[in-house]
């Protein structure tokens with residue numbers, strides 16, 4: 001057993017890891033409460049690698065990882081029963097969903113068969129077809145339904161909405177908001193920021209081998225303002241602007257809130273704009289919204 005098993009916590013301390021070349025250089029990260037956390041970063045920054053390290057599929061070169069009080073790489077049976085990784089690329093045995101549940105659901109003590117069936121129905125996955133007869137999107141949705149039905153306290157999802165159509169993406173969001181997931185730590189890697197907008201509580205942004213931003217959405221809302229200007233004349237002052245992009249004939253903008261007038265109205269957060277700004281103007285964005293403590 002870990003020192004403090006089932007503490008709803010993930011802690012990464014001074015993590016070093018690389019394949020042939022270094023990837024993470026003293027990466028530190030912490031999650032101390034249940035909720036949906038978005039893991040963002042450009043291609044190749046190590047999001048999938050971090051998820052694999054968190055569930056013990058890879059071994060840190062140095063530093064420490066603690067998940068629910070366990071050291072993932074030890075792969076203790078009771079740890080593996082509490083953590084589920086939905087990988088980006090997956091292989092399914094040629095079974096029907098019910099058989100998958102009978103074969104693999106047993107590894108997860110809190111697996112809920114009724115919920116699995118419900119999620120499959122919500123996502124319109126044909127329950128009486130073998131996976132070899134399903135489309136890629138249908139298979140992906142079956143794996144999402146399975147991952148959600150495990151009810152593990154920690155759920156790691158790598159690009160779960162990739163390959164899903166618009167309706168399925170909306171259904172995914174609805175499923176994530178269901179109360180049975182409220183007690184889980186759900187860490188989702190994605191480039192589809194818009195898919196997470198309404199469900200996410202906190203964002204992580206990794207770049208250059210470290211976690212550059214770890215912020216709850218409220219703090220981002222305090223630090224940043226965003227909107228759409230009809231023309232360049234209507235944009236906030238240049239020294240407040242952190243990012244702009246054309247939006248038809250208009251201009252979407254993101255600015256530092258402290259450089260705007262004190263009575264500037266609160267603006268809804270647009271995660272996609274924040275992610276673009278972080279990716280394309282990381283230096284200035286992180287100076288405003290990056291780590292402070």
Ligand SMILES: Nc1ncnc2c1ncn2[C@@H]1O[C@H](COP(=O)(O)OP(=O)(O)OP(=O)(O)O)[C@@H](O)[C@H]1O
Nearest residue numbers: 019020023041042043044045046047048049050189
């Ligand atoms: N098995 C492996 N062997 C060698 N290098 C690898 C391996 N897996 C990943 N890498 C490299 O490690 C880096 C991080 O890969 P990773 O898949 O974690 O990135 P990512 O942030 O998930 O990327 P993406 O957004 O493209 O999915 C990349 O440069 C990749 O080429």
